[in-house]
Amino acid sequence: MPAVAKTSRQDILRTAEDLLGQRGEEGVTFLQIAKRCGVKGPSLYKHFPDREALIHELEVRAFAQLGNQLSAAPQSVIGLASAFLSFASLNPGPYSLLFKSGDPSLPTEAIRPVLVLLENILGNREEALTRARVIASFLHGYALMERSGAFRLGGDPAACVAVGLKLIVPEASGTN
């Protein structure tokens, strides 16, 4: 059988994620992916119908990957926050897809551990949602500022993470 497979769906997706982290969404082109996978551009159409399908697949994977990390992490405020920031730092490509609006299918699921934990700590569902939003905003903003080098006033920016979490969920102190 001629035409031996030089690449694969997995290979393409991993390569696309690297490209996404290095050059942003506009940098994820079939031509560049193909080059890195050792094939020519048009070959990728045997694996994905078009670029949009590839991007959508990356989004689905990103939510699944984050969900896995959060599920496997210590179920404490610090534990979940650390897992979230690690994911953002180690997987900048997938992470950048998490907050891009789009279809509201599985997004909710990935964050569930945070909501469950806060409900346990606070004993109030509505308050838990509000705090979860404060934490999500804080961590998301921190992850982006950290990555873009926006903390320009010296000292140790990372120190503000633990401080911020303690301020936002004082009820968890000592329990973590």
Next chain:
Amino acid sequence: MPAVAKTSRQDILRTAEDLLGQRGEEGVTFLQIAKRCGVKGPSLYKHFPDREALIHELEVRAFAQLGNQLSAAPQSVIGLASAFLSFASLNPGPYSLLFKSGDPSLPTEAIRPVLVLLENILGNREEALTRARVIASFLHGYALMERSGAFRLGGDPAACVAVGLKLIVPEASGTN
């Protein structure tokens, strides 16, 4: 005198800012700007040497605009935070340029009011810097999530802003 001016530096910059807010940085092309300004692409090179110069000008303007808003706002935690979020909401184009790393020239200046206020409230320079970072991360993350529609669990997302600020700077309660 032939060749009457159909557009201007200001017109181009405003148009570029609109485009930036609507289509992102990659959407800011000389061709699109020209179309909206009623001229042809090459005409823009009479106003800016190249695309990079235009983008840089947009960055400088963005920091200046934010600085003006923060200086003119009530110098309280709520006042400055509201001004920041208003700027982000009303000027999505310029706002998107604020956290893109790049040259560390004037960025520091725009944020000064926040630092000054927190030093007054906390009486501790180092603690003020840490809290400022927590607030900046929180507001930046909130602004982006709000804009991208990332708050998908119902209720009123905006409610978490006041709650978050009170948690992060409890010392300011009653003073605002």
Next chain:
DNA sequence: GTCTATAGCTAGATAGAC
């Protein structure tokens, strides 16, 4: 499944007429 060839589009930028 890979390839070459190609079509169609958009972008940045320059040259030179008016």
Next chain:
DNA sequence: GTCTATCTAGCTATAGAC
């Protein structure tokens, strides 16, 4: 200051040979 014409380059996508 604006225009047309042009160049280079990169992208998406399709057709058809192997």
